[in-house]
Amino acid sequence: MKYIIALDQGTTSSRSILYDAALTKIDQVQQEFPQHFPKPGWVEHDADEIWDAQWSTLSTLLQRNAVKAEAVAAIGITNQRETVVAWDRHSGKPLARAIVWQDRRTAAFCQDLKKQGAEAVVRRKTGLVLDPYFSGSKMHWLLKHDPAVKKAAAEKRLAFGTIDSWLIYKLTGGKRHVTEVSNASRTLLMDIKTLAWDKSLLKRFAVPAAALPQILDSDALFGEAAVPGLEGVVIHGAAGDQQASLFGHRCFEAGSLKNTYGTGCFLLRNIGPRCLPPPKGLLGTVAWTLKGKTTYAHEGAVMIGGAVVQFLRDGIKIIDDAAASETLAASVEGNDEVYFVPAFAGLGTPHWDPDARGLLIGLTRGTTRAHIARAALESIAFQSRDLIEAFGGGLKAINVDGGASRNKLLMQFQADITGAEVRVNHSGEVTALGAAMLAALGCGLIKTRQELSKLDLRLDVFKPAMPAAARKRLVGRWAQAVKRSMGWAKA
Ligand code: ADP
Numbered sequence: 001m002k003y004i005i006a007l008d009q010g011t012t013s014s015r016s017i018l019y020d021a022a023l024t025k026i027d028q029v030q031q032e033f034p035q036h037f038p039k040p041g042w043v044e045h046d047a048d049e050i051w052d053a054q055w056s057t058l059s060t061l062l063q064r065n066a067v068k069a070e071a072v073a074a075i076g077i078t079n080q081r082e083t084v085v086a087w088d089r090h091s092g093k094p095l096a097r098a099i100v101w102q103d104r105r106t107a108a109f110c111q112d113l114k115k116q117g118a119e120a121v122v123r124r125k126t127g128l129v130l131d132p133y134f135s136g137s138k139m140h141w142l143l144k145h146d147p148a149v150k151k152a153a154a155e156k157r158l159a160f161g162t163i164d165s166w167l168i169y170k171l172t173g174g175k176r177h178v179t180e181v182s183n184a185s186r187t188l189l190m191d192i193k194t195l196a197w198d199k200s201l202l203k204r205f206a207v208p209a210a211a212l213p214q215i216l217d218s219d220a221l222f223g224e225a226a227v228p229g230l231e232g233v234v235i236h237g238a239a240g241d242q243q244a245s246l247f248g249h250r251c252f253e254a255g256s257l258k259n260t261y262g263t264g265c266f267l268l269r270n271i272g273p274r275c276l277p278p279p280k281g282l283l284g285t286v287a288w289t290l291k292g293k294t295t296y297a298h299e300g301a302v303m304i305g306g307a308v309v310q311f312l313r314d315g316i317k318i319i320d321d322a323a324a325s326e327t328l329a330a331s332v333e334g335n336d337e338v339y340f341v342p343a344f345a346g347l348g349t350p351h352w353d354p355d356a357r358g359l360l361i362g363l364t365r366g367t368t369r370a371h372i373a374r375a376a377l378e379s380i381a382f383q384s385r386d387l388i389e390a391f392g393g394g395l396k397a398i399n400v401d402g403g404a405s406r407n408k409l410l411m412q413f414q415a416d417i418t419g420a421e422v423r424v425n426h427s428g429e430v431t432a433l434g435a436a437m438l439a440a441l442g443c444g445l446i447k448t449r450q451e452l453s454k455l456d457l458r459l460d461v462f463k464p465a466m467p468a469a470a471r472k473r474l475v476g477r478w479a480q481a482v483k484r485s486m487g488w489a490k491a
Pocket of ligand 1: 009010011012013261262263264305306307308309310322323324325326402403404405406407
C-alpha cells in the first residue's frame with residue numbers, strides 16, 4: 001500500500017494528513033502554535049515553533065498509523081502564504097521572528113513606493129498591489145531594521161523564504177533552498193509572466209537575489225526528506241494554501257471559483273492559461289504550474305475572517321471555543337443594528353486600506369455579547385460578499401471550505417446576503433487534499449487530472465432564504481460601517 005502525506009501549515013495551526021493511494025483520508029493530526037503580537041498591527045510567528053508544531057503532528061501521524069518510509073509515495077506541502085522567514089544558511093537557525101502576512105508594519109514604506117509612482121509597474125509585473133500583505137516589503141523591513149538579518153546578508157549567509165521554502169529546508173535537513181511558484185507569485189518580487197525573480201523589483205525592495213530560493217513548478221521534485229522515519233521520501237507537490245484549495249475543489253476549468261473561510265477569507269477564480277490583468281481591487285496570481293504549464297487565477301482577499309472568532313475567544317474572551325460563537329449568535333434573532341468591522345489588519349479587497357482598524361458600532365444599553373458574536377460572524381459573510389461583488393457578483397453558487405465554514409449560522413447568512421447557494425465541502429480540509437493531489441500527480445501515483453475529478457466530495461448546501469429588501473438594508477448598513485473604519489491608524 002502506498003500513502004501520500006500532506007503537510008498543511010496554516011496561520012493558526014499545523015496539520016499532517018495521511019491519505020491512501022486513492023486519496024481517501026486515513027488520519028489527521030493538528031496542533032495550534034503561538035501567535036506573537038509585539039505591537040499594534042504587528043503579527044509574528046517563531047519559525048522554530050512552526051516547525052516544531054509541524055514535526056510534532058507529522059511524527060505522531062507516522063507513529064499512530066505505523067507508517068514506514070517505503071510505504072509513502074510522496075509528501076505534498078501547502079502553507080500560509082506571504083509570511084517571510086529569514087534564516088542562516090550555515091546554522092539553519094531563524095535570524096528573526098517570521099513576519100506574518102497580516103502584519104502592517106510596512107504600511108508607510110508601501111505608501112512611499114506608491115507616492116514614487118511604483119504601483120502601476122508593480123501591478124503589471126506581479127498582478128498584486130503595493131500593500132504590506134505581500135512578502136517584498138517584509139523582506140525589505142528585515143534587511144533594514146534587524147541587525148542579525150543585515151549582518152547575515154552582508155556575509156552572504158542569509159536565506160529568505162516563504163513557509164513552503166522553510167518547511168522544505170527543514171524536511172530535507174537543510175539541503176534545499178527552493179520555493180514553489182504560486183508562493184513566489186505572492187512576494188511582489190516575481191514577474192508573473194516569466195515566473196522568475198525580477199531584477200528591477202528586487203532593486204526596488206533592496207532584496208539581494210542571493211538570499212532568495214530557486215522557483216520550482218507546483219509538481220516539481222522539491223527534494224528528499226531527511227527526517228527520522230521518512231528518509232528518502234520525495235517532496236513532489238506544493239502550493240500556497242489558497243491555490244491548493246482551488247485545486248482541491250477541482251476548479252480546473254477557467255471560470256470556476258471557490259471561497260475559503262480560514263483565518264482570512266480568500267476567493268479565487270481560475271482564469272486559465274492566459275495572464276489577464278485583474279479587475280480593480282482584485283489580484284492576479286499564479287494558480288499552479290504543472291508539467292511546465294501555468295494556470296492563472298484572480299483573487300480577492302479578506303484579512304480577518306475566522307480570526308474574528310479567535311478574537312472573541314482569545315482577545316475579549318466572550319466564548320470558550322470557536323464553535324460556541326454559533327450558539328451564542330443564534331441566541332438573538334438579528335444583529336439589532338450592531339455591526340463589527342474586523343479591520344484589525346487593515347482592509348483587503350476591494351478597499352486595500354492598511355490604515356483601517358476594527359470598529360464596533362451601533363451599541364446600546366440593550367447590546368449583549370450575543371449581538372457582538374452575531375455581528376462578528378456576520379462580518380465574515382459581509383466581507384465575503386464584498387469579494388464576490390468585486391468579481392462582478394451574480395453568482396448562482398459558491399464552493400466553500402475552511403475552518404469557519406463549519407459554522408452553519410454563518411453559512412446560511414452567507415447564502416442569504418449573497419442570494420447564491422453556498423456549497424460547503426465537508427472533506428473539511430480541501431487545502432490539504434489539494435496538496436495531496438499535487439503530490440500524487442507529481443510522483444506519478446495518479447496520472448491525470450481527470451482521475452482526480454472522480455474523487456468523491458461530501459457537500460452541505462445552504463440556500464438563500466432572505467427577502468431582497470432585508471438583504472439590501474443589511475448590506476447598506478455594513479457599507480456605512482466599513483467607511484467609518486477606514487483611515488483610522490493614520491491619525
Ligand atoms: P488557517 O488554515 O488559516 O489556520 P482554518 O481553515 O484552520 O484556518 O480555520 C481556522 C479559523 O476558523 C480560525 O480563525 C477559527 O476561529 C475559525 N473557526 C473554526 N471553527 C469555527 C466555527 N465553528 N465557527 C466560526 N469560526 C470557526
